[in-house]
Amino acid sequence: MIKKENDVNGIKVLAFDVFGTVVDWHGSIAREVGAMQLRVDGDRFALAWRAGYVPAMQKVMSGELAWTRLDDLHRIILDKLLAEFKIKHLTETQKHDLNRIWHRLDAWTDTVQGLQRLKTAYTICTLSNGNLGLLTNLSKHAELPWDCILSAEIFRKYKPAPETYLGVAKVFDVYPDQVMLVAAHQSDLDAAHQCGLKTAYIERPLEYGPTQKKEIITHPDNTFHARDIMHLADLLGC
């Protein structure tokens, strides 16, 4: 239920990046892998898995791979990692379950309450490269109160393709500048800005864990710069 009218810059829809912005992929994976008695460093394993993500997506974007859902890209990367980390004893069921770790990541502590506040004044949705099933399971696990789950899977293009950002505006029948992308990654925000969307940067200094510091960006093109999602709700008067 929309409780109050939104009059901040005409924004109607907040589209959220998910991995790193609303959920803590690094901490969730490092903890679960660390507890699995695989004799691997959970921190290193999480970072290596995520590092395989952009190259795998680029194979789809270049046409080298046909359209492939993120679940399947994650599995291709996982199979390589298991070899590199010399983990040889997992059954197929265990590998499948490990790959589904991306369906049960935990939210940052400010996320759920921040989204609930923003939902009173805006339509809130995901815009993630995660596939719909992954995002739905993840959102159910972490109790994320989306109005709608949008995914690269719907547009058959991965971010930063313009079709994804402009696709959000088309779905809701609004102008691009009535949509704001919320993300912890400046490259994602830059691509959205080029499509005419508004942008909100979220800091997330611990996205890559304690060993790999993340540079916090302050970019003049961003419409808002927030420490976290509760702070964004403050800035938007929710």
Added chain:
Amino acid sequence: MIKKENDVNGIKVLAFDVFGTVVDWHGSIAREVGAMQLRVDGDRFALAWRAGYVPAMQKVMSGELAWTRLDDLHRIILDKLLAEFKIKHLTETQKHDLNRIWHRLDAWTDTVQGLQRLKTAYTICTLSNGNLGLLTNLSKHAELPWDCILSAEIFRKYKPAPETYLGVAKVFDVYPDQVMLVAAHQSDLDAAHQCGLKTAYIERPLEYGPTQKKEIITHPDNTFHARDIMHLADLLGC
């Protein structure tokens, strides 16, 4: 959050038809049009608008019309109706707003609580011919607590095309018989059953209002037959 494990026939996902099954399109439109001082019978207007729906969709399914979202089909039908009902004084803004009546339909009184109960044990989603923006706005208006909104718009096929029913199973990476379609229309359930889905019939005797009685079907192929969504939650032990 899934509070208890589901063990009823292995069902994981409940996919809901929306118009008539979870929201009362007839009553909502008849009330609002009746209050508009258009000097038309709201009941007749609602029935006429809905009667245009299947023929309009069939033009898309036959290829006579390119892919067209339900919002745009509703508008094509509305423009014809305004002529038939001799309503000539509406501005373009008023027509656009009237067409968005489908974005603000009210839920049947059992819907929200029934969905909340079912959500504790199943993934609950829409499977509707409504477009994503319409379904999102409608769900926000009526406070429908979906885990995910799926639409013909995602599959680029309207129900009863098999791609829509099988598409739900693909999205969630489950077998067709782990999905149950919940609908107040036997033709929809028949098509889902032919694709291997489980089916739940919801009665909704007042779907077409007080003047046009609806025949309640009891079909042996249906997995469940429920008076309403609260009753379905009872039958599923939620």
